[in-house]
Amino acid sequence: MKVSVDPVLCEANGVCVGILPDVFDLDDDEVLQVRPGELAEGEVESARKSVAACPRNALRLNG
Template identity: 65%
Template sequence: MKVGVDPSLCEAHGECTSILPAVFALDDDELLQIRPGELAGDEEEPAARAVGACPKGALRLSR
């Protein structure tokens, strides 16, 4: 499973970074960075919570 972002929707609220900082981070310009590659098994549930917590619906999960 992978996570992605629609940068045109992301407003850098940071909800995802507080839920799963190993995958999501805001850079110095307040742009969301997502660790590339597949999520580890134990990251899938928190990633789903992060996607659901995004106030702008900018995140998505894919297989």
């Protein structure tokens, strides 16, 4: 399973970073970065929480 971000919708308020900092990060320009590749099995539930908590619905789980 992978997670992706819609950069048009994302306001980079960092809710997802607080939930899953090993997958999400804000760069120096306050643009959300998502670690490439598949989520580890132990990250899937936190990724679901991140998607649900996103105030702009900018995150998606794929796969």
